[in-house]
Amino acid sequence: MIEHGINATHAVVTLDVPLPGIIWGWMITLNMWAKSIGTGVVFVAAFLWYRHNKDEMPNMRWTMPLISFIALNVFLLFTLVDLHQPYRMINIFLHPHWTSAITVGAWMASLFTGLIMVMMLIGGFDAFPDFRKNCGVAKTVRGISPFYEKIFPFVVFLAIPVTMYTAIIMAESSARELWQAPTEVMQMMWAALMAGSAAMIFVSDKWSKEARRDLALILAIATFFSFIMYMGEYFFSFKSSEAEATLAYVHSGGAYNTEFWFGMALGFIAPFFLAVSNMKSDNKTLLRFAAILALVGLYMAKDVWLKIPQMLPLS
Amino acid sequence: MKLGFLVDLNLCMGCKGCEVACKVENEVPLGSWRLRVKYIDIGVFPEASRNFTPLRCNHCESAPCERICPVSALHYLENGIVNIDSARCIGCAGCMMACPYGAIYMDPESNTADKCTYCAHRIESGMMPACVVICPVEANIFGDVEDDTSNISLYIMEHQGSGVQVRKPEKHTDPKHYYVGGGTQTLDPLAQQRLEGYNLFNKITHLEHVGDPHHGVLDRFLAPFAGHAEYDNKSFMDSEKSDDDSYEQEGGH
Ligand code: SF4
Ligand code: SF4
Ligand code: SF4
Numbered sequence: 001m002i003e004h005g006i007n008a009t010h011a012v013v014t015l016d017v018p019l020p021g022i023i024w025g026w027m028i029t030l031n032m033w034a035k036s037i038g039t040g041v042v043f044v045a046a047f048l049w050y051r052h053n054k055d056e057m058p059n060m061r062w063t064m065p066l067i068s069f070i071a072l073n074v075f076l077l078f079t080l081v082d083l084h085q086p087y088r089m090i091n092i093f094l095h096p097h098w099t100s101a102i103t104v105g106a107w108m109a110s111l112f113t114g115l116i117m118v119m120m121l122i123g124g125f126d127a128f129p130d131f132r133k134n135c136g137v138a139k140t141v142r143g144i145s146p147f148y149e150k151i152f153p154f155v156v157f158l159a160i161p162v163t164m165y166t167a168i169i170m171a172e173s174s175a176r177e178l179w180q181a182p183t184e185v186m187q188m189m190w191a192a193l194m195a196g197s198a199a200m201i202f203v204s205d206k207w208s209k210e211a212r213r214d215l216a217l218i219l220a221i222a223t224f225f226s227f228i229m230y231m232g233e234y235f236f237s238f239k240s241s242e243a244e245a246t247l248a249y250v251h252s253g254g255a256y257n258t259e260f261w262f263g264m265a266l267g268f269i270a271p272f273f274l275a276v277s278n279m280k281s282d283n284k285t286l287l288r289f290a291a292i293l294a295l296v297g298l299y300m301a302k303d304v305w306l307k308i309p310q311m312l313p314l315s
Numbered sequence: 316m317k318l319g320f321l322v323d324l325n326l327c328m329g330c331k332g333c334e335v336a337c338k339v340e341n342e343v344p345l346g347s348w349r350l351r352v353k354y355i356d357i358g359v360f361p362e363a364s365r366n367f368t369p370l371r372c373n374h375c376e377s378a379p380c381e382r383i384c385p386v387s388a389l390h391y392l393e394n395g396i397v398n399i400d401s402a403r404c405i406g407c408a409g410c411m412m413a414c415p416y417g418a419i420y421m422d423p424e425s426n427t428a429d430k431c432t433y434c435a436h437r438i439e440s441g442m443m444p445a446c447v448v449i450c451p452v453e454a455n456i457f458g459d460v461e462d463d464t465s466n467i468s469l470y471i472m473e474h475q476g477s478g479v480q481v482r483k484p485e486k487h488t489d490p491k492h493y494y495v496g497g498g499t500q501t502l503d504p505l506a507q508q509r510l511e512g513y514n515l516f517n518k519i520t521h522l523e524h525v526g527d528p529h530h531g532v533l534d535r536f537l538a539p540f541a542g543h544a545e546y547d548n549k550s551f552m553d554s555e556k557s558d559d560d561s562y563e564q565e566g567g568h
Contacts, residue, residue, distance in 0.1 A: 010506065013355055013507050016351065016353045016509075081532050084535065087536075091386040100383050100384060175417065313507075
């Protein structure tokens with residue numbers, strides 16, 4: 001009987017319109033995931049170039065911007081495709097509203113992608129000197145080769161806000177209290193380091209053992225701290241009634257509970273141990289496996305975190 | 316001037332006249348609402364009561380939707396109305412993530428965000444909002460909250476003791492939409508349960524689409540060339556009928 005099922009002090013909605021379901025779905029997850037790779041590889045490259053001789057990672061000068069460029073284009077493509085009026089994207093540049101993190105982010109990400117493209121062209125043409133030897137464009141690009149090293153510090157600096165602005169968008173999303181956590185900023189940074197190191201693992205075959213060990217180290221640290229932060233947010237984020245209601249629902253085994261724990265085990269715990277073991281004995285196959293797990297797990301974790309607060313009725 | 320709304324929930328009888336008037340006045344498409352009247356049953360028989368709560372945009376003085384809109388499609392008017400320029404909206408749905416009251420919807424015909432505008436077009440020509448005019452018990456009171464002699468200001472002053480409330484004051488949005496006769500059970504959605512099986516509208520607790528249900532990724536790019544000539548509201552009825560058990564559609568808690 002209903003009186004046993006419902007606390008008598010509670011109210012029951014008996015007539016209402018249907019509420020919107022998930023509004024920001026998998027395209028936004030993919031967008032955030034791809035951006036993590038796009039900026040993450042830049043941080044990882046900066047760290048490795050600082051720690052090691054360039055010869056130890058011979059292909060990184062062109063593979064890093066190439067991976068970043070591809071990932072950033074996936075990110076930009078899905079940003080565009082998720083718009084209900086994609087052609088009007090231009091309005092962000094024609095009528096920018098600077099209080100919006102979406103605007104600031106779009107401008108910064110566009111500039112960042114432009115610079116990465118320049119680095120990719122320089123890195124690519126320098127790495128393959130025989131490719132289009134007599135082509136005018138190739139010659140010009142090869143002529144500005146030192147420009148790569150000059151803009152790189154600026155690109156690393158710019159990668160920081162490009163990584164973090166999504167956390168500001170989430171902070172501006174007043175209707176989704178779960179996202180409005182200060183930890184989100186760091187979570188974006190760890191995600192970038194995790195995705196960046198995982199992506200670079202795939203091109204690290206010919207690198208020195210020491211450089212690869214550092215890659216494994218970054219992956220291990222990033223998965224560890226990201227996991228700890230997720231646990232902190234998952235168990236202790238009872239800072240507001242709405243965030244609490246969202247988490248209580250997931251805790252009780254509701255939808256997305258399995259995806260969350262699957263993502264945590266697969267994408268954070270397993271790669272952490274694989275990466276740590278790899279620091280002792282260099283095993284390229286296992287490291288690659290850890291990288292795949294980390295990338296899949298990161299996608300799942302981001303997907304759950306994006307979707308769960310959207311299931312809460314707001315009014 | 317700061318225009319505001321006040322709804323006296325003691326007077327509202329849940330006739331949904333305002334809901335219909337708003338739909339007609341603003342040509343709000345099927346499956347979307349600028350204003351809805353929610354029925355909430357409180358207590359257990361024989362100590363049970365049915366309560367009616369009209370819900371619309373609050374025209375917040377510190378509006379998160381305006382802040383997050385990347386192109387200023389959402390903007391303040393001088394009279395305090397938070398207005399929307401659909402011609403500029405890019406359909407990013409950022410505002411839907413930002414409005415703590417779920418007051419914004421993606422118009423399935425224009426594929427742009429839309430919401431209650433306090434009938435800005437009627438105000439401009441000196442008329443009252445459509446939902447105010449239609450209300451048979453005058454439960455909707457509309458006017459300038461900065462003018463001490465306006466109806467709404469007098470009403471607020473008169474009911475100060477018995478409690479004039481806004482929704483989710485903790486969000487610091489400073490809503491310009493007040494309720495008299497409301498309480499946590501009627502104004503806080505987390506204090507209410509949405510039980511499948513006890514709703515008059517079963518199995519459609521959540522919309523299956525955001526914006527046009529027949530507006531796939533490719534259509535978004537082809538839309539300006541294809542137009543909406545073939546489009547009619549029947550398609551919404553069809554989409555609501557389709558039985559999909561995924562939690563994304565029927566979720567909520
Ligand atoms: S109620 Fe929502 S849509 Fe209306 S002004 Fe406030 S934040 Fe914006
Ligand atoms: S959907 Fe439109 S109105 Fe809403 S934030 Fe995006 S551009 Fe602005
Ligand atoms: S003021 Fe106008 S737009 Fe707003 S709910 Fe009333 S009729 Fe609808």
